[in-house]
Amino acid sequence: MPTLERKYDIINHTVSVADVDQVQAFPIGMLFLPDGSTCTASVINTPESRTIGLTAAHCLYDNENHENFDNIMFSPGYDHRQQGPLNLIPVDEVIVPDEFINNNDDLFDWGFMRFTFNMNGHPLQDFTGALGWRFNVGEGVETTIRGYSEGGNLEDCPNDGETLCTWDGEVFMHEFYFVPALDLGEGASGSPYIMLYDPDTNLGWLYSTYIAYDDINDHANGPIYDPIQFQGLLGEIIGF
Incomplete structure (x- = not known):
C-alpha cells in the first residue's frame, strides 16, 4: 500500500487545503493509555476507511485483565511535550491477533485501532498523511x-518519552526484525520500522513495529507480519 501525503489543514477550526510549501505529514504520534502509560502509533494508508492506526498489541490489549483498554487517545504529531496539531483523538475500536490474546505471544504483538475523527467529511489521514505498508522485506534493510x-540508549535523543526521536540504520531478521544493541526503553512500543523514509514528507513504508528490548540478546525487536493475517484483521476493523 503506498504512502499518502496530507491534503488538508485545520486553521481556526476551518478546513483548508494544505499549503504546498508546508506539506510535511505527521502520521506518527503518541498513544495515551488509561493507566497513564504511553506508546507510539502510526496512521496507515487505508483507502477503504482512512481512519486506521497501527501499534503494538500490548498498547491495545490488557493481558492482565484479559480485555481491550478503554479510553485510549492519540495525538498525531506530538513532540516536545506539546500535543500535535489535531490535539487528542479518541480510539473507538481495537483488534489484535488471537495469538497475542491467548498466549501473550511476542511474535504477534501488533494490532490496529480505529479513530473517531471526521472533519467536514474528511477522514484523519487527509490531515495527517499516512504511512504505506509492506511485507516480507527481508533483512539488511535500511x-x-x-x-x-524513554530511558533507552538512543543517540541524539533526550530519551525523555516526550520527544519524537529517530534512529537510522540496518535492520536484521531472524524470529523478529531486530536491531543489535538498541534499547528504545518505555514509550516507544509501537514505533514504526520504516523503509524508504523521506524526511521531507515524513513518510515511507512501515513493515514492522517496535515491541520491546530483548535484554538477553541485546536486541530491539519488531514482529514479522503475516500478510494474510495482517490484511484479514485490517479488513475486520475497517468493517466494524
Missing part, C-alpha cells in the same frame, strides 16, 4: 525508526 523513547 530503516528509520521513529518513536518516543
Whole structure:
C-alpha cells in the first residue's frame, strides 16, 4: 500500500487545503493509555476507511485483565511535550491477533485501532498523511525508526518519552526484525520500522513495529507480519 501525503489543514477550526510549501505529514504520534502509560502509533494508508492506526498489541490489549483498554487517545504529531496539531483523538475500536490474546505471544504483538475523527467529511489521514505498508522485506534493510523513547540508549535523543526521536540504520531478521544493541526503553512500543523514509514528507513504508528490548540478546525487536493475517484483521476493523 503506498504512502499518502496530507491534503488538508485545520486553521481556526476551518478546513483548508494544505499549503504546498508546508506539506510535511505527521502520521506518527503518541498513544495515551488509561493507566497513564504511553506508546507510539502510526496512521496507515487505508483507502477503504482512512481512519486506521497501527501499534503494538500490548498498547491495545490488557493481558492482565484479559480485555481491550478503554479510553485510549492519540495525538498525531506530538513532540516536545506539546500535543500535535489535531490535539487528542479518541480510539473507538481495537483488534489484535488471537495469538497475542491467548498466549501473550511476542511474535504477534501488533494490532490496529480505529479513530473517531471526521472533519467536514474528511477522514484523519487527509490531515495527517499516512504511512504505506509492506511485507516480507527481508533483512539488511535500511530503516528509520521513529518513536518516543524513554530511558533507552538512543543517540541524539533526550530519551525523555516526550520527544519524537529517530534512529537510522540496518535492520536484521531472524524470529523478529531486530536491531543489535538498541534499547528504545518505555514509550516507544509501537514505533514504526520504516523503509524508504523521506524526511521531507515524513513518510515511507512501515513493515514492522517496535515491541520491546530483548535484554538477553541485546536486541530491539519488531514482529514479522503475516500478510494474510495482517490484511484479514485490517479488513475486520475497517468493517466494524
